[in-house]
Amino acid sequence: MKILACKMTLLVSVSLLAGAIDAQPNRAGQPQNFDNVELHLIPVQGNVYLLMGAGGNMTVQVGSDGVLLVDTMFAPLAPRIAAEIKKLSPLPIRYIIDTHVHGDHVGGNEALARMGAPGASQTDTGGATIIAHENVVNRMTKPAAAGQTPPPTPGLPNDEYFTRTKDLYFNGEPIFVIHEPNAHTDGDSIVLFRRSDTISTGDIFTPERYPFLDLERGGSVQGELDALNHIIHLTVPAHLQEGGTRVIPGHGRLCDEAEVVEYRNMITIVRDRIQAMIKTGMTLEQVKAAKPTLDYDTQYGSGDAFVEAVFKSLGNPPARSRN
């Protein structure tokens, strides 16, 4: 009976989680065939590596304490991801940090967490500790019934935070998990590896495409700009705007401060234009027809969705999420 209850709980929870993940927009475009996905493991600096494949970039930090991951791509890739990690370290995954709620960043949570072992905080389900802002947990689950606590499940963050920052010390370096309110979503975290001098940004920074402002999940253009400006504040180039702090974006190649500056500039300029157009009373259709992203479309693709999100965000800014 006990076993059946556990299985039922598991089935319901997995369904909830799967449903929650599937319901989330996947701008990375989930591949039809994961067998064709190439994984690239790139040393960044210090203890930190970048793992690129399908979906969002992953960050891998290794050392004598174990393995820490930032984001987890898609579940079908978990075995191959684990194999890549094994090239770096035989030690278990102890921490997973989710930068935000989207499926291409948290899809592998359950599978990879199961392979791991608890970090500093003991979890009810065993496996790795999964850290995320509480808004990620809120978005991923709904209570089974009013007033009831959602059951703990592998794959769901089990070490959420609600303050501005959370820090931990792992593999010989301080790690800061910093909430960036109402940026890409209302549950964004960036992760600063202080000794390795690397920042994982999640989808706040995606240098090869316009930012996706997920307004339904609390994203906003002002929050996005605040987050980018904060990242620029944290990064320190080694010499003449190059090197120094490395930045791992949510999608795209390894960067440093200079690329974040270009991205921030683009969003600021487009925001300024749309803001000016709103002040003159232009409708969304009129704003789109004015092509406020004309000078950036050849670089980032069609700007229609971005323009619409900025327009709506400026007209209806979200209530700031709790720090």
Next chain:
Amino acid sequence: MRIARLSAAALLSAAGILAQPPGAPGGPPRAPQTARAAAPVDFTGYWVSPVMEDWRWRMVTPLKGDFASIPINRAAYDFGMAWDPAKDEAAGLQCKSYGAPAIMRVPGRVHMIWQDDNTLTIEADAGTQTRLLHFNSKAPSGEAPSWQGYSEANWERPVRGEGDPRNDFPPIFSTRTGARGKSLEVVTTHLRAGYLRKNGVPYSENTMMEEFYDYRTAPDGTPWFTVTTVVHDPKYLVVPFITSTDFKKRPDAAGWHPTPCSAR
């Protein structure tokens, strides 16, 4: 002894000296090659110069007194400030800015063809000018100055090595080969005084001009050449005036548009 003989044979065989090429020590004399036969690249055809540099000094007549970029001296400055295109027209000197030191910078097309085996012709549609590049030839005595002067041309030889028969026997510890070039070197003298720029920046009748034509193939396969022009004129320039002009190959004469010289 046998080892010594084998060593000698190995040396000779590795050096490729067993078959004596023409011009090598002990070999038959080389037949003189014509310039056309010796050409390492083919410059013939139609070429256009896209104006991506010095646009406002080439595509339009610059303002009087706009001498930017040219290393002129005071004499040239005063001369340029006295520029009067009407006077040039009245005197029939419309072609002053189409002389050899300037013509390759005038926006237009050029057509390069072999007039004979040792004379390469450059026809320019701008100003309907024709330059003759003479290989293996010096200026005849008494050559009169002209807008295009007298041009002596050579396929640029490397400083040492390849192409020079005296170096076909490589020494033991290094190979003396220079770079096999794709460059044409031209020296022009006997120039009539003219303008480096249409707004009257002068060059004198004592000008000597060096040019280096470098052939290349762009990443998309299109042939280009760059002509680096060095104008030596101590009368009007404080240092040699160096420019480089890029030409892109055209498949045919489309766009060829001969226009007369203009003083304005």
Next chain:
Amino acid sequence: MRVILLLTAMLAWPAFGQVDFTGEWAPAYHEDGPERLPGPELGDYMGIPINDAARARADAYDADRISVVTEYECRPHSADYGMRGLGDLRVTREINPATQELIAFHTYMPAWGSVRTIWMDGRQHPPPYIEHTWQGFSTGVWDGNTLVITTTHLKANYFRRNGIDSSDQRTVTEYWTRHRDYFTVVTHVVDPVMLTEPLVRSQNWTLDPGQKTQRMFCEYQPEVPGAPGAVPNHLPGTNPFLHEVADWYGLPYEATRGGAQTIYPEYKLTMPKPDKAPPEKCERFCVCTVLQDCNLHAVPPR
């Protein structure tokens, strides 16, 4: 037998064509001097085959950006623009001591202390997801007496320092030739984001063994109080400076807007007249060949 093999191996070294570019090279600003020395006029897009996106971006450019955006204060020239800009140049080479083969050329330019490496050992370029740098990743091969250099992995930079940006997706091919003491570099840039066709420019240096290249120091500091994260820009249609270059130099406004259609000789046949009557004579940067004499107002040479 060992002696025979050794001697044969020594004599079998392949011949290869190489030109020595090493030395101290002084730039000749005899083309586009005012643009490369004091800097280009706002709105001067002449000669660059920009597309509509690049033009719109340049129109939005506010020159205050390089001081208000603190991170731009020390932004260096990239490999391709570096060849165009302040260009004292030192070229050295790295030889493999075991094989005496050329491994790389290295360049140093005092503008921002830029150091480049051009790999000559046949190595491949890294994959596209590797980080980009200001100087990019360069490899060279010989084509006769010309060194053909391919550079990828460049950061976004500029084609002209008045807002005409270059993207991080560009590829630069350079052609280096040396004729006696003259060094010519042709840069052939393909940029699918900003250009409709390749931008081809050529630069010249003369050998100057006595040249002493300088060090450059740069530390960025906020110098102008203002809102954090501000990025000075002109809203569409509001840039008041775009007609200046046409008016100052007596040019048709359309021509100053750049684009491939304006760079071919046939454009002269259809070029409109200037909107305003040209000045009687040059009034800006009329004498400009070296930095010391490149003044805003005409200064006759001594």
